[in-house]
Amino acid sequence: MSKIIEYYNQFDEWGRLEREPVEFQVNWHYMRKYMPRAGSVLDNGAGPGKYSMELAKAGFRVTLTDLTPRLVDVAKGKAKELHLEEQFEGFHAADARDLHMIEDEQFDSSFMLGPMYHLQEENDRIRAVKELNRVTKKDGLVFVAFMPRIRHILTSLLSPDHWRPHDEMDNILQFSQSGCFHHADEGRFTGAYYFEIEDINPFMEANGFETIELIGSNAGTILNQGNWDYWREKGEEEVRKIIDLIIKRATDPYILGISSHLLYIGRKK
Incomplete structure (x- = not known):
């Protein structure tokens, strides 16, 4: 994991989601569609906390974890800067495979939007998902990101x-x-x-979850910078229509293979 920590120490993940806003907007739309209006949330592998801050703004009580200590510190700073500190119940530098600092069944909803990108061994992937299951309440929701x-x-x-x-x-x-x-x-x-798409739902179901949806978080990555420039020149209303279309078609199984990231939405059995 040392090379992965080294990479994220120098990579601007917060900036990536600002530069590529479609992924965040698609995910956030479907998160809010299924999540309760309030409750406790784990953002596991949160990076600098882009989703955590939005969850805190929406009134959720948030616990944040990430493998990279620097990013946990960045998230703490963001919470302070945005006056959201009171919404956070903890910031932890932690490996998604071992959340020993968290007791069983603590969260109404649990996010894991990064760790599955970097677990190359099957046993490690199972460990991470079982930990997510352990800390989530019965019937609680989970949102897990994969790369196809x-x-x-x-x-x-x-x-x-x-x-x-x-x-x-x-x-x-x-x-x-x-x-x-x-x-x-x-x-x-x-x-x-990177997962084979047809393996994602069975993998999650074998580890204690009921599948709700698997969506394409960003089919818009097929558009290059020149394509986006063309539509932006036509005005923000046209760009908004593109994003709305991508959000609407995110559940279409036929676009999963062209999306750079996928979001699994499930419920703990």
Whole structure:
């Protein structure tokens, strides 16, 4: 995990969600659709706390965890800056596979929007999901993010130099079987795991959850900067229509493979 911590120590995850707002807006729409009006929430693997701050603003009591201590400190600073400190019940530097500082069945809803990107071993993925199950109340909701394997294959084919060693077909073919990606360039997104889409629901169901929906968080990533510039020149109303369309079609199973991220929505049995 050291390279992953090193990566997130220098990567601006808060800025990414600001630069790519569609993913956040799609996820937030479906989170609010299913969540109760109030309650306690775990944001597990929260990074700098973008979702945590919105949850706190909405009146939820939030506990935040992340693997990277620096990002936990950033989240504390954001809570203070936004005058939301009273809504937080704890900030913890913690591995999603081991939430020993949290007692059983504490949360009405639990988020895990990052850890599954970096757990390359099946046993580690199971441990993380079982921990999420343990700390969530019976019938509580969970929101878990995944990255689809087919999308990264297509992305690699489109931009091979950006995703080395996926500038060689043999490496892409190997990835298509394993789902594991290690960037050849230092300081880049690495140590990653990408799921086969058809495996996500059965995986979660085998570990104690009932599936509600699996959505595409950002099918808009098929649009490049030039595409977005074109629509922005037509005005913010046109851009809003695009985002509304992506939100509406997020539940369409036929777009899951082109979305850069997926959001699993389930309920603890």
